[in-house]
Amino acid sequence: MATSTESPAGPTVDREVRDDPENITPPTDDLSDDERALLVDNLRYELDGRWRATRDMAREKFAGRSDLLPDPSLTLDQARARMLEEMRELGGSGFSAAGFASEHGGTGDVGASITAIEMLGYADLSLMVKAGVQWGLFGGAIENLGTARHHDRYVTDTINLDLLGCFAMTETGHGSNVQALETTATYDPDTREFVIHSPTPSARKDYIGGAAQHATVAAVFAQLITGGPGEEPTGRGVHCFVVPIRDAEGNDLPGVTTSDCGYKGGLAGVDNGRIVFDNVRIPAENLLNRYADVEADGTYDSPIENPNRRFFTMLGTLIRGRVSVAATAGAAGRKALALAARxxxxxxxxxxPDDEDNEIVVMDYLGHQRKLLPLIAKSYAIMFAQNELTEELHEVQSMAPDDSDAGRQRELESAAAGLKAYATWHASHSINVSREACGGAGYLDENQLSIIRGDIDVFTTFEGDNTVLTQLVAKEVLSAYADDVQGLSAGGWVKFIASMARDVVVEKTAVRQVVQTLLEGSDEDTEKSNLTDRGTQIRLFRNREDHLVRTCAQRLRRATDDDNDPFEVFNRAQDHLLKVGRVRTERIVLEAFVQAIEDCDSRSAAELLGKICDLFVYSALEDDMAWFLMHRHVSVERAKAVRRGVNELCQELRPHLRTIVDAFGIPEELMVAPMLQNG
Amino acid sequence: MATSTESPAGPTVDREVRDDPENITPPTDDLSDDERALLVDNLRYELDGRWRATRDMAREKFAGRSDLLPDPSLTLDQARARMLEEMRELGGSGFSAAGFASEHGGTGDVGASITAIEMLGYADLSLMVKAGVQWGLFGGAIENLGTARHHDRYVTDTINLDLLGCFAMTETGHGSNVQALETTATYDPDTREFVIHSPTPSARKDYIGGAAQHATVAAVFAQLITGGPGEEPTGRGVHCFVVPIRDAEGNDLPGVTTSDCGYKGGLAGVDNGRIVFDNVRIPAENLLNRYADVEADGTYDSPIENPNRRFFTMLGTLIRGRVSVAATAGAAGRKALALAARxxxxxxxxxxPDDEDNEIVVMDYLGHQRKLLPLIAKSYAIMFAQNELTEELHEVQSMAPDDSDAGRQRELESAAAGLKAYATWHASHSINVSREACGGAGYLDENQLSIIRGDIDVFTTFEGDNTVLTQLVAKEVLSAYADDVQGLSAGGWVKFIASMARDVVVEKTAVRQVVQTLLEGSDEDTEKSNLTDRGTQIRLFRNREDHLVRTCAQRLRRATDDDNDPFEVFNRAQDHLLKVGRVRTERIVLEAFVQAIEDCDSRSAAELLGKICDLFVYSALEDDMAWFLMHRHVSVERAKAVRRGVNELCQELRPHLRTIVDAFGIPEELMVAPMLQNG
Structure with a gap:
């Protein structure tokens, strides 16, 4: 799976062009058009990140294509048919093959595949989800959980859309706790088949994109039951199977009953559906057997002994979906904010007062600036963190199997979980605020915001419920990514924490160079240095995280000392735990922003990024000021300065607002909104 | 307009039944079914308020009527046609006539009319908006701005739906600043007609409910231009005119061009549209002339000299729409929270941990309780405040004209503005959280939450943008409801504040008896008394408001002392100002809750209400804890106690959750959701 990482990362913008003319440093609001355009280019170069070539490919594809925007007048059937057409059209152009290794028939560029899917979010979130299900989730299951026989048989057809798949994990009864799925896959050694079955109503596969209409095959997650000769057949945990569900005419195959989830809060182009299996037989080779196999006689065999570790290893290979969802939410949020800002x-x-004929542009009101600018600053921060996450995922998934590093994988999974929650909540909130900032105009579908609002809503709960993911981050941090804690019940996990050596709970993350340097250059007493000092900013975020991790661990331990019910101990600390997850991610996001500023070659762009980073930090501090005050990490005087600082930064950034949102590089063809003509 | 206020307020529940058996005081979680049902009844009695008979009338109407719930499969045309049918069906049953005086052909019960409209929100928000436009906005304009000739001609037909009207105030260019509307109504003395005209593209009437299809007549707000003999015709400010726009076949009348706003983020059943007028002539008697008239020769005549005061007096009579919107948002939020709680x-x-076969009910996780319970508590608080607001509106609008009290009217308008913003933001947030708390199931229209989410969104910006309304509250408080400040520009208003006597800025609201008593019984030093002490709670909210009002006034005055640009001064203080508006409303909401507890005859209900009130207070304090700490109104130790208190109250109220949401009295037929069968 190792691929060259050079080609997609090659800069497409001539570096010479990116040098600053002296006169635009620092950036001011009286830039000439050319100077402003250059500043936009330089900012976009940084935001685009390593897969900027993929972003440019997508931008070219979108040129003149306002017709890709959602059309609310379509019926459900029409909207779904249209998505399929658009996928076929775009499939050939780099959106589909990058996620598959070249030896399997792909072009082997994980980062490009995620970036391409993300760019679809600028056009239509239904298209992104539909493509993400086909190439990311279904294709990803084949690619990552399958072996040569599956790659040979399915990958090319999956890329070309000759095979339409769906990803049948979630059931009516189980979404977050997928280890407890109820669907069974019982091996029958006589026929060398697996029997796929839904034993209860809650075992029904539910919300499955593609299951209502288009998918002819499903990657089904089910409890494998098998035993070798003389062995009682036993449950081996959740595994994934390729199960044909429809014939070429779209009829359910024998034993399969699909149904339609019908109308939803958005994503009209995605045909979500349900699947019930009544003893459906599939050939033995349809088990995706990279991590476990069943011999002809029923003997179960896996290189990973521990069933929990096996399950979470399989799950871990599937995080591309989660990373794509986070990335796309970022794109949707940026688009909404850009529309509202314009x-x-x-x-x-x-x-x-002095010009009665000329009313005030609403963006010049502090209240309006305070609504939008901090969210835009946070979108910058998240985009830099997202780019780093995509890069790390690319690196980890491009490694030769021998070089794989379990610790690095676990940290990647944790970072992906945290950022998915942080980014999708931010996107959902930003889109709500953007709609509201546009009043009645924002409520009309012709101006897009209301459609984006409906589409984005489910992003906070699909591909992992945000609350569950945030908690996952905290649990991983508190147990220092220890083996064997995955899959523990809440109470079991508390018992584990209590058993740990007292001093390992605060994970010793490798500190990146730029952060180390900034920390060393800043005063340990955060009150003594300027709040615009980057080292001080990082220190405040790091101190908050350390404080929360330490006190949460103490609390969990003390409580178990007292012989309490471990679940009760867990539950009473749940708000504390969720906070650990959130602040950890926010610290990672800040450090990614700091890195991006450090890496920026353009002086004027770096300076503007610095101001945007300041606003991100100030408003993050303001949002959590009660905590900082309660735990005496910030004084009352400084707290007041933070509030004033947000106001001042909003006013400083106001003249650059258009530059800042143009740098997102959203194709103009996708920014169509009649309200932008009417004012 | 004075009516009997007795009949609709009569209790429908036998007071005897409401007495507590001794054994259910205090309420516990091991109540028998009968005891629980009694507790639900007693709580509902309090929540239903004075117009409980109207609520029961609506509940009877909804019996067996799950078909009233929105049907997402309808086309836009079908959804709109259906709304009209439903309105015709419900019109005869008390939803339509109450808002009109009996001498005009109504039944003369303002409070009942608002309560009835609110109840429609439990069924379908499109129906509520459609009915609100017809009977509340259009009908309200006729009723409140018209005179006998209009009442005689229009009221009965409006009630019966023989006349379908729309309310054409907002224009493409002006929504919040309605004094600057551009549509003109020029009097022509030769023909005794007004000429209605849209002079610019931005003068187009926009987002007007009913204008796309159904309305045949519009209440048009336009700048009246007229002059008496020998007088140059001059602008007299915005007035309202009855303008026919369609013939019986639905064709635009000559000079009128309507168009359709098309698809929206929700409210599919409401046909929002646009109207452009090209010199449309209407007879002189179509001026709604209660507050101003034009004589045959063009002479302008109004009992209110000051044009600003005249305009705001007219606007003030129209606040029923705003009150209805707030009330309905409350209903929608309660329904969403009840669905999520169930x-x-x-x-x-x-x-x-100890019961592997039985997974944990998600409502038993602290994290889930913290999501829903504080929002439910706040919904209680808002409902009590809403009931008081409706009652005050009823009283003020039922007064004989001679008894009218300008100060009371201004306070009513301010309270309505504040609560509309506070309640609709809360509803929108609650519905988002409720959807998210139900995961994938919450995203399916069959479970209603996603539809409610789409419908409610515009409530935060229609009938007054929430930010503008919140600011209005603050401006009124800071200027102590002074005459002649309405209509001042931001800068002009700052100059006015600076000119005020230094000690009148903190408005001396009449303190209600129960609050006075509680304040007297509590320690002036809030840190010294228990945080569950009701007087201390009120004191904290009052102190916050006083502090913010005082410091905001000082800031505005100091800034003008320095000879700064008054608009800049205003703008720099805008966040401070918005906070004044918000905390003032929150204090009013708390005091309404306290009053409701005081008035509750049932001991067990009062006790449970007390706990719910505590949770409302604790979570409001938690949400704004940074402010309380920064301004030293709360100590660090107490802040930590508040956080713990929220957790404890969530756990204490958890066993009563079903009781608490059942007490909303939402008809079971409207709580249909397949997810409640599946789990």
């Missing part, structure tokens, strides 16, 4: 810059309301 | 009480996920 509208706010032309919409006028209420008269200026 | 789902959370049957949905199980992840195993209990």
């Amino acid at each position: 509208y706010g810059s032309i919409r006028r309301q209420f008269e200026a | 789902y959370g009480s049957i949905r199980r996920q992840f195993e209990a």
